[in-house]
Amino acid sequence: MEQFTAPIAKLIEEFAKLPGVGRKTAQRLSFHVLDMNNNEVLELAKAIVNAKKLTKFCTVCGNLSESEKCSICESVKRDKSIICVVEDVKDVAAMERAKEYKGIYHVLHGTISPLDGIGPDQINIKGLISRLDANISEIILATNPTIEGEATAVYISRLIKPMGIKVTRIAHGIPIGGDIEYADEVTLLKAMEGRREI
Amino acid sequence: MEQFTAPIAKLIEEFAKLPGVGRKTAQRLSFHVLDMNNNEVLELAKAIVNAKKLTKFCTVCGNLSESEKCSICESVKRDKSIICVVEDVKDVAAMERAKEYKGIYHVLHGTISPLDGIGPDQINIKGLISRLDANISEIILATNPTIEGEATAVYISRLIKPMGIKVTRIAHGIPIGGDIEYADEVTLLKAMEGRREI
DSSP states (O other): OOSSOHHHHHHHHHHHTSTTOOHHHHHHHHHHHHHSOHHHHHHHHHHHHHHHHHOEEOTTTOOEESSSSOHHHHOTTSEEEEEEEESSHHHHHHHHHHOOOOEEEEEOSSOOBGGGTBOGGGTTHHHHHHHOOTTOOEEEEOOOSSHHHHHHHHHHHHHHGGGTOEEEEOOOSOOTTOOGGGOOHHHHHHHHHTOOOO | OOSSOHHHHHHHHHHHTSTTOOHHHHHHHHHHHHHSOHHHHHHHHHHHHHHHHHOEEOTTTOOEESSSSOHHHHOTTSEEEEEEEESSHHHHHHHHHHOOOOEEEEEOSSOOBGGGTBOGGGTTHHHHHHHOOTTOOEEEEOOOSSHHHHHHHHHHHHHHGGGTOEEEEOOOSOOTTOOGGGOOHHHHHHHHHTOOOO
16 A cells, blocks of 8 residues: 555655655655645746756856856956865855955866775866966865865875965864864864964 | 856755755755756656646545545545544555554544634534544544644544544554653653553
């Protein structure tokens, strides 16, 4: 005996494929869809299809874009001499939320991870190198402070430094609002190493 | 400066409307959609639209149905003399998972809740009364053990008992696998009240 009708069972199955969505959550979401009005349901379905269909990646920096070049690369207000290298388009969004950085980006779409068979050629490093010219004054490496992120940063820095371009790494330390008491040793070590005179 | 392109921002907004989905989760889901292949995306969108479009409610019991009458009401294997009254179609699914109950159902689609302005006429009690005839031997009230669920059970029982039909309430007590040490007082009280000789 089926517990749900076929269309509901199918929707539960589809929702359950999403990351972090278990069977119970998939069920709850599916029944919520039934409670939504027709318009809302169509809006949701359309948003899903459109997000996939209309999203392209900037041919220059690899960021999300609706056209050939993303709005950051197109902007005249951005300093084109500084490139911030990140792993993922989500990292661009996080940086933009901070509203401070006025340079441009380069999205690697991954990190060097030999265990997963991902070498320098599998991520967008070539694209970065091809962007380097005399106008570039600084490359900021903002990959994550993970083993893969660090390895990728080191790899890129070794590649670029010989070209005479300034390469920097974002600072690691105690996060604002964080607690020294609960900080892990590596973070504490990085915070001590990175100390500055005040 | 927009953090995401319009189609992504729209999808995040739509996902964030779902119950239990906050902004962060909506973002994670949206980026997952970008990582899915075209087919998978269309499947998900189609499942959402179809679940809403193809799902009807049984005209007899109010359960989910793909046609006029649900598969339980249509089944010749079910005992049509026993009706289990539940609040929601999800409760039918839960009961069916237990695989023991062989009667049929009646889904109220809510509970009496004066504070929310929901009286007996706002839920499917009339439909239940119209189903009562000489063939019905028992009405099992399986509303939730909440204030509203209890009130609804009492209301229905007062309505039906004078008709000379047997009305029962499902047992409340310590759940199987539960721990008496951690049971709340109301549950313990119910468990004591409902004790049976062994």
